[in-house]
Amino acid sequence: MFSVSQLYYEFRRIWKAIKLFFIISGPGIVVMVADNDAGGITTYAATGAKYGYHLIWFLLILIPVAYYVQEMTVRLGAVTKRGHGEAIFAGFGAFWGWFSLIDLMVVNWLTLVTEFIGMTSSLRIFGIPPWLTVIGVCIIMLIMVVQGNYWTWEKIAILFCAVNLIYIPGAFIVNPSMKDIMHLGFVPHLPPGGFTNELFFFIMANIGTTIAPWMLFFQQSAVVDKGTKEKDIPWGKVDTFVGSIITVVVAIFIVIVTGTILPGVNIDDAAQASRMLMKYNKYAGAFMAIGLFDAGFLGAICISLASSWAFGEVFGWAHSLNNKIREAPWFYGSYFLSLITAGCVVLIPKAPLVLITLFVQVVAVTLLPAALVFLILLLNNKKTMGEYTNTLWQNIVTTTIVVGIVILSTLYGISALFPDMFK
Numbered sequence: 001m002f003s004v005s006q007l008y009y010e011f012r013r014i015w016k017a018i019k020l021f022f023i024i025s026g027p028g029i030v031v032m033v034a035d036n037d038a039g040g041i042t043t044y045a046a047t048g049a050k051y052g053y054h055l056i057w058f059l060l061i062l063i064p065v066a067y068y069v070q071e072m073t074v075r076l077g078a079v080t081k082r083g084h085g086e087a088i089f090a091g092f093g094a095f096w097g098w099f100s101l102i103d104l105m106v107v108n109w110l111t112l113v114t115e116f117i118g119m120t121s122s123l124r125i126f127g128i129p130p131w132l133t134v135i136g137v138c139i140i141m142l143i144m145v146v147q148g149n150y151w152t153w154e155k156i157a158i159l160f161c162a163v164n165l166i167y168i169p170g171a172f173i174v175n176p177s178m179k180d181i182m183h184l185g186f187v188p189h190l191p192p193g194g195f196t197n198e199l200f201f202f203i204m205a206n207i208g209t210t211i212a213p214w215m216l217f218f219q220q221s222a223v224v225d226k227g228t229k230e231k232d233i234p235w236g237k238v239d240t241f242v243g244s245i246i247t248v249v250v251a252i253f254i255v256i257v258t259g260t261i262l263p264g265v266n267i268d269d270a271a272q273a274s275r276m277l278m279k280y281n282k283y284a285g286a287f288m289a290i291g292l293f294d295a296g297f298l299g300a301i302c303i304s305l306a307s308s309w310a311f312g313e314v315f316g317w318a319h320s321l322n323n324k325i326r327e328a329p330w331f332y333g334s335y336f337l338s339l340i341t342a343g344c345v346v347l348i349p350k351a352p353l354v355l356i357t358l359f360v361q362v363v364a365v366t367l368l369p370a371a372l373v374f375l376i377l378l379l380n381n382k383k384t385m386g387e388y389t390n391t392l393w394q395n396i397v398t399t400t401i402v403v404g405i406v407i408l409s410t411l412y413g414i415s416a417l418f419p420d421m422f423k
Contacts, residue, residue: 032243037299038118048258056185077223085310118296
């Protein structure tokens with residue numbers, strides 16, 4: 001039996017650990033929840049409508065996949081005190097450094113456009129015109145960064161992360177069958193129709209929305225900007241693991257919502273799913289729309305920062321949220337420029353928004369293996385990483401992830417060229 005004093009000191013120890021976690025946590029949770037961006041919400045909604053609960057087991061596999069990839073950025077950032085862009089330049093030279101930076105800038109800007117597409121389409125459901133959404137979002141994001149404090153920005157971002165959980169009550173509202181979820185969702189199997197080109201597309205899309213190149217750049221730079229030290233790495237890993245669980249749990253609840261209410265319906269975007277859901281349950285549809293806006297907003301604030309951080313790292317300019325605008329004009333200038341130009345694209349009449357969204361998904365998945373290879377090589381540099389070098393087990397897991405993505409990408413390409421091969 002514990003004495004009163006022992007219980008008191010145990011409580012103090014646990015409370016101190018909890019407070020320390022909330023101080024250290026942030027980059028992992030933010031990057032993971034933000035990965036459920038506008039494109040991700042659409043992917044999960046379409047997956048549930050197309051395959052019901054049949055791919056829930058596959059989403060669960062993505063928890064360790066996302067964790068093992070992102071925790072490497074925690075170690076790399078805490079040890080080297082460099083962002084990912086700077087680390088690639090230092091480790092592989094100017095050619096690969098510029099290759100990575102240019103790819104990041106282009107894909108991030110296009111992805112940022114898709115976030116504005118999601119935000120404007122979701123608020124249009126409530127009668128808010130796109131131009132007002134773009135202006136409002138840019139103002140809020142401006143306020144978040146100009147106060148010159150990383151900690152404040154991060155805590156505001158975490159509040160928006162909490163809004164992303166709105167899909168959980170949304171799933172309970174539609175009253176799904178728990179028996180069907182357990183039987184069809186958690187036992188690995190191929191959905192009805194088997195091994196098809198369309199199944200490849202959905203698998204690749206779900207991987208691409210769970211792990212993206214911008215996430216590597218964002219979390220490593222966030223770790224550096226936050227001032228995470230080597231002794232904080234264990235807490236950074238916990239932060240990342242918690243974020244991995246949250247992002248997949250939210251994805252599963254989105255699949256449950258559309259799998260319950262919209263089975264067999266072809267969904268082009270999450271806003272369309274929201275309008276369809278409103279015909280069955282106005283609250284479920286409203287939750288989907290609110291979550292879509294929040295997802296686009298989280299994606300926008302993280303992706304724009306990932307580009308600005310990398311931009312500043314490579315050119316050696318001040319690039320911290322702890323700097324005022326006058327101290328880091330190029331950092332904030334690139335941030336505002338990417339926001340304003342991406343927001344303006346969605347206001348262009350007849351802009352090919354659907355084509356942009358599809359192009360971003362394809363390019364992101366295509367570039368992912370190369371980005372992961374760079375990351376693994378950097379984590380195996382014993383001179384730089386010291387005791388935080390990848391272990392044999394970490395190399396086995398991460399290499400398996402890269403090989404798996406390459407194989408799936410190749411099979412998807414073959415199935416696209418020869419659609420009858422896997423029927």
